[in-house]
Amino acid sequence: xxxxxxxxxxxxxxxxxxxxxxxxxxxxxxxxxxxxxxxxxxxxxxxxxxxxxxxxxxxxxxxxxxxxxxxxxxxxxxxxxxxxxxxxxxxxxxxxxxxxxxxxxxxxxxxxxxxxxxxxxxxxxxxxxxxxxxxxxxxxxxxxxxxxxxxxxxxxxxxxxxxxxxxxxxxxxxxxxxxxxxxxxxxxxxxxxxxxxxxxxxxxxxxxxxxxxxxxxxxxxxxxxxxxxxxxxxxxxxxxxxxxxxxxxxxxxxxxxxxxxxxxxxxxxxxxxxxxxxxxxxxxxxxxxxxxxxxxxxxxxxxxxxxxxxxxxxxxxxxxxxxxxxxxxxxxxxxxxxxxxxxxxxxxxxxxxxxxxxxxxxxxxxxxxxxxxxxxxxxxxxxxxxxxxxx
Numbered sequence: 468x469x470x471x472x473x474x475x476x477x478x479x480x481x482x483x484x485x486x487x488x489x490x491x492x493x494x495x496x497x498x499x500x501x502x503x504x505x506x507x508x509x510x511x512x513x514x515x516x517x518x519x520x521x522x523x524x525x526x527x528x529x530x531x532x533x534x535x536x537x538x539x540x541x542x543x544x545x546x547x548x549x550x551x552x553x554x555x556x557x558x559x560x561x562x563x564x565x566x567x568x569x570x571x572x573x574x575x576x577x578x579x580x581x582x583x584x585x586x587x588x589x590x591x592x593x594x595x596x597x598x599x600x601x602x603x604x605x606x607x608x609x610x611x612x613x614x615x616x617x618x619x620x621x622x623x624x625x626x627x628x629x630x631x632x633x634x635x636x637x638x639x640x641x642x643x644x645x646x647x648x649x650x651x652x653x654x655x656x657x658x659x660x661x662x663x664x665x666x667x668x669x670x671x672x673x674x675x676x677x678x679x680x681x682x683x684x685x686x687x688x689x690x691x692x693x694x695x696x697x698x699x700x701x702x703x704x705x706x707x708x709x710x711x712x713x714x715x716x717x718x719x720x721x722x723x724x725x726x727x728x729x730x731x732x733x734x735x736x737x738x739x740x741x742x743x744x745x746x747x748x749x750x751x752x753x754x755x756x757x758x759x760x761x762x763x764x765x766x767x768x769x770x771x772x773x774x775x776x777x778x779x780x781x782x783x784x785x786x787x788x789x790x791x792x793x794x795x796x797x798x799x800x801x802x803x804x805x806x807x808x809x810x811x812x813x814x815x816x817x818x819x820x821x822x823x824x825x826x827x828x829x830x831x832x833x834x835x836x837x838x839x840x841x842x843x844x845x846x847x848x849x850x851x852x853x854x855x856x857x858x
């Protein structure tokens with residue numbers, strides 16, 4: 468069986484920018500003293516749960532960085548009333564106008580929610596997962612949400628005493644910076660630099676960071692630049708980001724909850740939002756206490772080394788072709804952004820699709836070297852040997 472690249476993708480991460488009075492923070496549950504355990508499945512770090520609408524089960528993406536969304540087909544089936552037209556900005560800062568409907572009833576586990584606003588933007592890549600919608604932060608805003616990756620379980624409750632939490636590994640959680648109750652948390656860089664980031668389960672990476680933040684930090688020595696590059700590899704709800712300069716950086720120490728993360732390597736983005744992604748769930752249990760405005764992270768280990776070797780370029784999908792996304796400076800004379808990858812270690816990838824990329828494991832897993840066949844701008848094929856770099 469062929470294995471495929473697990474792209475560095477950022478999917479279904481939205482923020483809404485309506486300057487009018489409309490807010491996604493409407494509706495909710497009338498239940499009191501509720502507690503539900505909701506199992507979830509993962510595909511390459513994306514989380515999927517079963518929800519119920521009008522007595523039917525549907526597969527939804529669980530994305531704390533987005534508002535609730537439904538497919539146009541499901542919206543029509545439910546005869547969901549149109550309530551607003553809104554301007555949406557995805558994780559890359561690309562904007563578009565979308566319709567908003569109201570979901571009369573939606574059940575998560577045993578808990579019924581009513582009158583929940585939902586966007587109807589539904590990118591084509593959602594079809595790769597056979598989902599009908601997204602569970603986002605606006606439906607969670609009055610609950611306590613605990614996520615346990617080891618058990619693949621989401622706990623949804625309004626009872627703090629149902630969870631074994633300790634204030635010593637908590638920090639402030641805010642939601643007042645958006646219309647969708649997007650959770651914002653505080654992390655500590657080094658010993659004394661506090662940064663506000665989103666918590667976004669729609670992002671399968673550990674850390675996403677924009678130059679808006681790194682530009683404010685250069686004099687602090689919190690991070691160092693490992694490589695400079697150019698290209699685009701992040702796909703948001705409204706498409707691939709624009710090509711731009713990027714920097715591969717290493718942050719020496721990040722402190723969150725009762726854990727310290729060292730040697731965190733990530734790439735910067737020119738625009739868009741910054742966030743901690745779902746990869747952190749591999750290291751411990753995350754609890755979003757929207758009711759009491761607290762974020763908890765209970766780590767499996769007090770210290771975690773996050774450092775990983777890096778490939779000299781990052782792939783992406785352009786027009787349903789596996790392509791070069793971002794090229795770091797050591798290989799800038801070897802390959803160019805946008806060139807097609809037609810084979811890896813003589814395995815044909817010329818017919819790869821975005822759905823293949825989203826649903827299959829990383830082709831270079833457990834490898835440190837590979838031979839990549841690249842089609843250049845003139846249609847000629849060249850083979851390039853690449854190796855992971857230890858920065």
